[in-house]
Amino acid sequence: MDIIPILTQLSMLFQKQDLDLALVQPAVSQAISDINTLKTDDGAHVQALSKSLFSDDTGKTSLDGHVLLYFTEAKKNHFKTKIRELFCTEVIKNLETRFPEESSNMISVFAVLGMRPLSFVDNKAEWGNDRIETLIKKYGDEVTVKDGSKKSPLIDAGATRREWVIVKDLVLQEAYPRMKLTELWKIIHTYHRDSFPNLLTLASIASVLPVQTADCERGFSAQNNTKTASRNRLSGEKLSKLLKISINGPSIERFPFDVAVKLWKEKRERRMFNTDRARN
Structure with missing residues (x-):
């Protein structure tokens, strides 16, 4: 117990x-x-x-x-x-x-991209450099795969170091929110994507690390709400599309129902909109 x-x-x-x-x-x-x-x-x-x-x-x-x-x-x-x-x-x-210890340590290294404690450290120029170097070593070197071929590095080592120096000053200067790593890098991607391509690559990797189970449980919940007992004949393809809308689509308040009805009506002739048939 x-x-x-x-x-x-x-x-x-x-x-x-x-x-x-x-x-x-x-x-x-x-x-x-x-x-x-x-x-x-x-x-x-x-x-x-x-x-x-x-x-x-x-x-x-x-x-x-x-x-x-x-x-x-x-x-x-x-x-x-x-x-x-x-x-x-x-x-x-x-x-x-x-x-495994190696994987857990690498996950912790990615946390540097969140820059949460940046406002409270004295030596901001040196802060996080060691962990950025770990990421550069992991993703900035050419890799030999099983078949013997070479795989190009995902990031440029020198450019990544320069971007890291600049992005720390930028985040502090603009007072960007740092409570969520994903939200911070969405802002940087929106307004500064051309300035930080290598760091954005690392942030993309960090955002898809299979660490938390919330998205998985959310997916099962959405599936159970979509494929109910009365809709048990939904095909896999249609279920997949409905789940994408349910999980990634806009909220019900923002959904343009008038546009959706118009597209549905124009796709083919609908009996309910045929006035001649309706009179007969």
Whole structure:
């Protein structure tokens, strides 16, 4: 039971649509550390359970007035010394497989593009340079793929360094909002796309990193709302189009219904708009 709150807290973090990439590595490391502690130490739930157990003079143990027929001290000790440790070890192994250290560190490196702490650092000229260098090393070098061919770098190393120096001053000067990495780079893309092509490439990569689960859950929710029991014969192609409109389209208040009806009417002859038939 004590592991569940730790994993729930981690899960809630990854359900945020505006997940701060800088939190990923520390949050996973803290969860692993907390679970490691539970291998040998009793958590709050185990402690509460131990206090609720009552043993009478005959050696029978009860919980809230109910006799536990198969409970023994030997089984209790076996759970604490063997089962609990094995279970915690497997959970940690799964977390480390899902969040390998190299990937978690790279995700945290991308967080530099959000520039959240920029207003509070003394040496703004040096801030973030080390993480930008990590990204340049990853995406600014030619790569050899499995078939032996060469893949061109995604960014230009020198140009990326120059853009980084300029963009920090620009963001501070224009007081662009920095609560969400995606929103910040949407603004930069709108007004300064020609000035920061390499950083915009990195921001595009950061925006599609498969970290948070909000978009996935949102997609399943939209699918369930669209393909209902009464619409179960929707084809895959039509369902895909409807989901794109539902997820990416304008809000219902902004949708131009008059234009949509006009296009639908003009696509082919509609009986309801044929006045001659209507009179007959």
